[in-house]
Amino acid sequence: MSAPAVELVTVNVDGREVQVPKGTGMIETALAAGVEIPVFCYEPRLGPPVGACRMCLCEVEGMPKLQAACTLTAQDGMELRSAQTSAKAAEGQNAVLEFILLNHPLDCPDCDKGGECPLQDLTFRWGPSNTRMHFPKRTFEKPIPISPTISLDRERCILCYRCTRFSEGVSEDLQLVAAHRGAQSIITTFEEEPYRAHFSGNVTELCPVGALLPSTYRFRARPWEIDNTPTVCGLCPVGCNTWATTREGKVQRILSRNHPEVDDGWLCDKGRFTFDHLRAEDRLREPLVRVRRRGFEAVGYDDAVREVARGLREAGGSVAIAFSGGETVEQASALARLVRQGLGGDAAILPDDLDPAVDAFRAPLSAIRDAEICLVLGDEPVMERAPIVDLWLRAARRAGAEVVTVGPAGSVSTPPGSAAATSAELAGGGGSDELRDAGRRLREASRVAIVWSGDDHDSGRRAATLAASLGLGDGSGLYVLPRSPNGRGVAQAWYEAGEGRGFDPSGEEELGALIVSGDEAAYDPRVAQLAERARFVFATSMFTGDHTLWAHVVAPGTSYLERDGTVVNLEGRAQRQRRVVDPPHLDELELLARVGTELGVPIAPWAAEATVDDHAELAPRAQLEAPPEFAPAASTNGAGPGLELVVYRPLFSGPGVERVESLAFQRPAPEIELAHADAQARGIATGDTVTVGLNGSGRALRAAVRRKLRPGVARIAAEHADGLGSHVEVTKA
Amino acid sequence: MPALHLAQDRYGWLPPEALREVAEALDLTPAYCYAVASFYDMYHLEPVGRYEIAVCTNVSCALAGAQDVLAAFERELGVQAGGTTEDGEFSLSSFECLGGCGWATVVAVNWRYREHVTAGDVPGIVAELRGGEGAGDDA
């Protein structure tokens, strides 16, 4: 689709002529002319401007009063005079700042924003040097913890409504609101309930004063005492760009680093607050070697390396490896070469195994916002798997796109586990009327975004087939959400290290040795079963605990903030993860290199492959060699008694999050989601305690009735689903 | 907003539970409903008395002596503006313009207007309401 011809208009800003497209905001127009207009409330990412702070007052030729520049758009022949040339505007701006500062406490030395505060900066540059206010200032109780991670100081609030606009118009959680009106307005949540939303932390970055601040950064550091390292979040497959703030060798906070194609400057609370797990008390600091039957003993690295090399060598080629999917490409490559080249093993548990065919429909995540129609397939809630993708979908909906969700809780209701079958129907133009209709609209649209969020077997190839049959062209994108942060990079590294695709070690025979890389893998029950069959198990883990009890050697692992390497996100974009702080032990890659030396596999020296650019570019699309064929869809779970249980993995889960106390409130409540019809049939309302289970044996959970959920289906977070089968009966307790 | 009015009719005011119910019915969050309800003076977030007396204190009425009227009510009822009498009969509030500038000072009793009220009329109005007559029904 060709872009419509842009009409250029000439605007005069402070006597400088500038040509901009018609309709450009005046703030940008002035910037184009080299004039800075100060703002507080203006933020284009939050939707239309509101002109709440009046900081941007300017004189416009032909308008009698001063105008808020942020609410104006460029028109031909407009003459704007900012505070730099217009005494009237300067006076207005000065008065606005004096007015804003009326009730703003002068506690900058106390305030954590001090030094990086827009209000401080703008007052310094444009504001009055003293105040005529000699009455006592307004006071509130402070700070108010509006959630365990955010504290609110109402005295400092200047009511710019950035935070509430974010809550209403970007994350759409509608939990942070401005109550009352006029001078009594306050920012608040409902009834002292915590602000519990996946993106709540962003308001602390949006706040132009010190009113909303992260509690985890409270009185930790000053802007002139910190180092900011650009890195990439390694907690979900989106790979948001972040700044990691360190002081004295410790991570103090994570900020978003706007990559307009990936995250648009937003960051979820998991990425923002999970860094505290680096300082968890149960972190493993030295290698452990099994002594006798049940005990572990801390040993030096020399002994550990020797022991690992011995154990692996004795396995005689019968070696398997379990990846976490959080490793960097370099780490995964080192492990893969160790196993495939050094030991002759060929078995791996890969968290993600996407077919390379999806790369033929590669597009930046920002293409979702520009799509005309979005299709979301799969059982897993997008918000829980790759939260930023959900924000992009919301942005698309606000921009007028149609979002068709197909799944047990979707606008087109399908049974759980049927994404593969549905995709075949969509591609073939079959299925229910709704589905046929959606398929027709998908074919007609020129810009389509398909998001596949499920664990169906071979989802990558199926998704690519669907995309090919719908004729996705330029401007359209296919996004298959991997399960793990760097699952794609890990799989790639594994395949590049040897011939063939390897095999899945799920037989029954005894295994010579097993390498378990990282905590996510160690917590996987499949891996635990495999470990029972292995004569020798070498595990790396960040934390001590029961999850590595079956190992013979446990080496301390690193977090994504302690590594340097490449990660590949769900788009297929290779990004550079930088070491922000040193791990409290030997780096994992260093350890692998030493094991490699023992086994005769050269691993060192290694180099991060991704570019060191500020913003990694997306590689061009791959060529689709031949349109893949549809494999017959795996049969979905058969009918059973009671409700079919859909288990999803919540975003706020995993070994890291579990160790961060301030995120405990974000973890899924012990509740089961029920469809409206099912709940009514059983006389259950939201908030009731229900017994979930089969044949009388069950557990008590809280019920949450969802209108969108398909009848006959119940949904539950993985950590509360332990021991529940694929079908459950739900009764009111 | 009509949903909030319905809830208010049922409870008499808008307790948190009412806001929760409205939110669930409309697929919104309680916080959003609270924000809307707190913006408008005619939604009550605290219990109110049987008679709600609103005295307009906006410009026209203020010029016609609204402050005196309000002070007279405060004296007569023994509560400050914004409060409710202990017996739960009267709630007194000072209000922004009620749209009756031509008949200042306007006093609304349960949203039924009384016009040209002066401080001298106040004891009469209160006695009338105490007597159980007057505007008892919701307008």
Added chain:
Amino acid sequence: MSPQPLPSLKGFAVTLRQIFRKPITQEYPEYKRPVYPRFRGRHRLNLHDNGLEKCVGCSLCAAACPADCIRVVPAENTPQNRVSPGERYARIYEINMSRCIFCGYCELACPFDAITLGNEYELSEYHRDDQIYTKEMLLAPPIKQVPVADRERYDTPEPVWKTES
């Protein structure tokens, strides 16, 4: 004899003259020279009259310090543990005296007059680590009184600022 006898003799004459002068050597540890009132010596952290610390741990002194010798780690006041009047206080306040150049910028930067430079200049230690003065040391009243009070033992003239005002 040197090739230039006359200049040499001039030199000896100077020496000879000095021999009969009163020496200006100060017997330092015993006799201490008074300092000017605005002399910049060891830092002091001041307290409010009610015993609370004036310092709120804002780190502005650390920002102003050209030698980067101040380290502040703030923490939050609680009702049980109130150290300063505001919300925050300095949990750790350290000055590395071996780096400090006594420029007094910290004093200028402080918004609460919490840090001032005192008159004490005897800051030698046997170990470098001891040169890091902690908050407790800086809060304490000066242990070594400088200058000494005994006027009779001064062997230096009265400072100008005293005689001429």
